Amino acid sequence: MPIIDYKCPNCGSDMAFDSATGTLLCGSCGRSDDIERIADPLVNLVFTEGEVREYHCRSCGAVIMTEAETTATLCSFCGSAVVLADRLSGKLAPAKVIPFTISKEEAIQAFKKWCKNGRLTPRGFMSANRIKSITGMYVPFWLYDLHNKVEVHGQGTKVRSYTSGDYEYTETSHFRIYRKIRVNYSGLPVDAAEKMNDELMDKLEPFHYDQLKIFKTPYLAGYIAEKYSYDHKQLIPRMKGRVSEYIDDYIQSTVSEYSSVSITDRPIETHIKQADYVLLPVWVIHYNHKNLEHSFAMNGQTGKVVGKPPISKAKVTAWFAGISGVSLLSLKLISWMIGGMFW
Ligand SMILES: [Zn+2]
Ligand SMILES: [Zn+2]
Structure with missing residues (x-):
């Protein structure tokens, strides 16, 4: 059966990946195994084609509830960590993974702090237990290594003012x-999970890619993981969208000596040198507010937080009254806070 689980060789209890030590840890006896030294059982497994319909937990025998994309989960009856090996082999095998370094407790603390810091958060928001679910999830991404050639055409102006006699000249x-321009990008990330919000995932960057490990299944033990919904070819349009944003920023930096610039054309030729399938760690918290569900996400490696906090209209009005008229900048700030906070 294409299920991998992790029983402690000493005491038989469940082992799981420990974000504090980066090892596979037994919660009962404290045995800790270096994952890089564990022979990954996936290497020796060969799966026949065809979708497995049902997975059974090897600890309790219960059917494991999965979605089509799930590659690692917890048995909903006994809590054992299970990895669905057939969904992680062959062309579905991730090349690398960044393991979690932020624990569940740290993620919950960060969420609470984030709620408190939100000065516009409704009164009493944190007094109720809002957290509906908290999930440590390895999200599938493609990391692209790209070579780009760009030809930029446009016009610029330089304006000089001076006074001569009674006249001012411009x-x-x-x-x-x-x-x-030639620009190379290495490791440009694009998330490959259909259900993850693209904007939210983009905001979670940066990840530190020097911490990428060769993929091994024990890193997933105790977490939820998904396989990609889109392969690296299907994601080319989104990747190109991101590239053109970066390139536009770069072009701006090369024409800063002009007073005004208008770019008329900038064809980009992108060549994919490599695309690696990797899993990146994300904490996702779903919470309730006014019977609506909201999401809060946190980079499971760096602790960077993104999300849209619930905003009290009364507090916004009071705050606005207090500072309105001060400056245009404040108005801009308010519209930014109301319209696009953190998104
Ligand atoms: Zn043990
Ligand atoms: Zn079970």
Whole structure:
């Protein structure tokens, strides 16, 4: 059966990945195994084609509830960590993984702090138990290594003002802009899970890729993991969208000497050098507010937090009354806070 679980060789209890030590840890006797030294059973497994319909927990025999994308989960009856090996082999085998370094307790503390810091959070928001679920999830991403060639065409102006006698002169010079740029990106991440919000996932960056480990299944023990819904070819349009944003920023940095710039054309030629399938750690908290569900996500490696806090309209109005008229900047800040906080 294509199920892998992790029983302690000393005492037979369940072992799980421990974010504090980065090892496979037994909660009962404290045995701790270095994952890099564990021979990964996946290496020796060969699966016949065809979808497995039902997985059974090897500890209690119960049917394991999974979605089509699930690759690691917990038995909902006995809590054993299980890995669905057939969904992690062959072309579904991740190349690398960044293990969790933020624990569940740390994620909950960060969520509470985030709620408290939100000055516009409704009164009493944190007094109720809002957390509906907290999930440590390895989200599938493609990391692209890219070579890009860009030809930039446009116009720029330089404006100079000076006074001579009784007159003020403004002199505008026009320039034709042409730039030929080569930009390489290594490890540009694009999330490959259909159910994850793309914007939210983009905001979780950066991850520190120097911590990428060769993928082994024990890293998933005790967490939820999913396989990719889109392969690296299907994600090319989204990858190109991200590349053009980066390149536009870069182009701006090369034309900063002009007073005004208008880019008329900038064809980008992108060549994919490599695309690696990796799993990245994310804490997802679903919480209730006014019977609506909201999500809070946290980078499971760096602790960076993203999400949209619930906002009290009364508090916004009071705050606005207090500072309105101060400056245009404040108004901009408010619209930013109301409209797009953290998103
Ligand atoms: Zn043990
Ligand atoms: Zn079970």
